[in-house]
Amino acid sequence: MAPSQLEEILALVGPDINTLHTRREPINAVQRRACTFRCLASGDSMISISYAFRLGKTTVSHVLPLCIGPIDGKDVIIQAPPNSVSQFYN
Numbered sequence: 001m002a003p004s005q006l007e008e009i010l011a012l013v014g015p016d017i018n019t020l021h022t023r024r025e026p027i028n029a030v031q032r033r034a035c036t037f038r039c040l041a042s043g044d045s046m047i048s049i050s051y052a053f054r055l056g057k058t059t060v061s062h063v064l065p066l067c068i069g070p071i072d073g074k075d076v077i078i079q080a081p082p083n084s085v086s087q088f089y090n
Contacts, residue, residue, distance in 0.1 A: 032063050
């Protein structure tokens with residue numbers, strides 16, 4: 001994906017995923033997007049993503065469903081791991 005396309009996506013969803021400042025400095029839309037794309041692109045665990053972005057494990061788990069939610073209900077092509085025939089059937 002080109003950087004210009006990522007910026008277009010951020011322009012569309014940025015206002016919806018930014019949060020108001022309450023007790024702590026909120027996680028901005030750029031960091032949320034980077035965290036989500038890293039998860040989708042690499043398949044890393046939430047713990048490794050939390051270490052990479054210096055966020056809590058719970059925070060990462062809350063960020064990912066909010067960003068991945070729009071994908072729900074759509075068919076996403078994945079490659080099944082070896083010897084896992086019936087577990088990854090759509």
